[in-house]
Amino acid sequence: MMFNEDFDGRGDPTMFEPYWKKMGDKGTMVISGSQWMSYVSDFTNICFFMEPEFEGAVRRLHRTVGNAVVDGRHIVVGTGSTQLYQAALYALTSPGGAEPISVVSAAPYYSSYPDETDYLRSGLYRWAGDAYAFDKKGHGDYIEVVNTPNNPDGTNRKAVVKHRPDDQVQGKLIHDLAYYWPQYTAITAPLDEDIMYFTFSKSTGHAGSRIGWAIVKDKEIAKKMAKFVELSTLGVSKVSQHRAAKLMEVICDGYQNCKAKNCELFFEHCQNLMAQRWERLREVVERSEIFSLPKYPKEYCLFSGEFNEPHPAFAWLKCKEDIDLEKFIRGCIKVQGRTGRKFGSDQKYLRLSMLSKDEVFDQFLERLSTIKAISNGY
């Protein structure tokens, strides 16, 4: 049996399930057989397939958390952030160029970016790897994906491609903010980038609903992103949109009504869970003498009004010796992580999910604590 398995390492956020169980009826919705049958939500919206209730809930959630500017910005709903990443690439490129536009991200970068960029061999864009390496080449136009906090290593990121004064380079940015929520990191400012996207999967834990949303400054870019979603899937499940709206409202109602009443509020609850898991993991890793984890500085969180240490959704485990850590960990304790090589990094790094179910996480820690040394020929 494999533990901490998260289908090829994607970080199934099942740890949030008990919270929603505890919420009971508050999160329950009833759908009649005749509801939401049409393709169309609102023809006057840039995104004709977006339910107004969904858009309203997204704006309210960001105002509650303070992690992104939504006033005067366009919202585009997508079938998860996977689709919105591709919609952004489509919106930022045009047919007819001499060659596809390069897409880069600073290593270690999210391991799915390369495949999601290249699987259709698009003539519009192509994956060009590590943004730090790209910096030196003096290419033409490019797109840089900034994932902050970053998957896999949990660091805060800014764009890294540098421009020389004589460059004609036109860089465009996409901000993947899947993990910019209080349970993972300090909310240091409401971000206000050209294209930012978020996902229901990592904010509330509802990965199976396949809902994401982009916040976009430019109207024409938002229109092109909506066009992509139309061509790709002819819209986004309305049932899922309403479910996302409902659960976002439950969270926001909590902050509006219960703050003084000692209720169990979503982000505080999840922040505590993450802090406990990280504390336990750090203890085990410190005892090991062969592994290490990144250290994250405390930052002032505008949401909680406290200095908080980040607790990323993934542990970016480093081995002190240059071994194939994925193979070693799998062989030793039958835990499946994802090798650093897939993130444009090194085999001595391993990404492990911090969002698994309690019993899986407990087993993982117990097994990890049994590793005392690296045997020869591991």
Add this chain to the structure above:
Amino acid sequence: MMFNEDFDGRGDPTMFEPYWKKMGDKGTMVISGSQWMSYVSDFTNICFFMEPEFEGAVRRLHRTVGNAVVDGRHIVVGTGSTQLYQAALYALTSPGGAEPISVVSAAPYYSSYPDETDYLRSGLYRWAGDAYAFDKKGHGDYIEVVNTPNNPDGTNRKAVVKHRPDDQVQGKLIHDLAYYWPQYTAITAPLDEDIMYFTFSKSTGHAGSRIGWAIVKDKEIAKKMAKFVELSTLGVSKVSQHRAAKLMEVICDGYQNCKAKNCELFFEHCQNLMAQRWERLREVVERSEIFSLPKYPKEYCLFSGEFNEPHPAFAWLKCKEDIDLEKFIRGCIKVQGRTGRKFGSDQKYLRLSMLSKDEVFDQFLERLSTIKAISNGY
């Protein structure tokens, strides 16, 4: 105000809503806040994100209707048939060819095929137009999409690209069976093609749920289609899958329990509605003297046990004079159809949706009946 508008002509199937209203609680489902949170449904399935209840309901529905062979076949769930069309193209092509594989379909073909094939300028495949024209060119490999009954003209289709004896041509087929249901046409046989796909939108009318499914013979092709859905949207909304399963079960339960009891069964009910609309439309068109509609032969329907005339989801209206019929109809009676040109056909054809709401359809007929002649300079 525009009537019979269906967002760029896509045929929003809102006419089925009253049936589901009448079904009341039978179609209602209750979802708790903690259900279906994971990305994963079943790791042992080719399609790890497909809910077993959905797969079961799909197989039961096809056994009930008898329109497709499902025994020994693989099911792949998609975010509507739009995504499954693209998944099939991906599954039938491989990177590394000298040039993209040609994708063809017999004109008049579904007007979205060209855009859905070409929007990403894929190096794997490209739209090559009318399959009849392709026949003569002696190209290399190709993919032919067979849409039967066909959108826009309601005809029954078979593959049309002919092979000469000396050809090295390797043709692959995709069967788009969105309209192969008893309300639209006679079910003459359970089809058993290599790749067939269907959609929740046109079978039960729930377009807003974005659910489709493919029935696939070859395991490796099914795996590649599932891989496409993973790369494109990381799976398919589980809420939508359960809703589709629920409503398919309601339909099948009807046939299992109520056949003798004079219940209002789904397909019979919808077949009657379609027959009434077509009869009314044909009356108006026959009185007009300037328009005509295709005639469809009666065929024996294995599902109903009767000889039935097809009642397609779209009217493929032809004008006896060579005018821009879209422009004429819009100008004359403010009804928006889609010009034949977009289907690889002629400007004197116009596609009109037969699936609009009752009041919209009534208005459309009333207005159409006012056109007596084509004025000069229309």
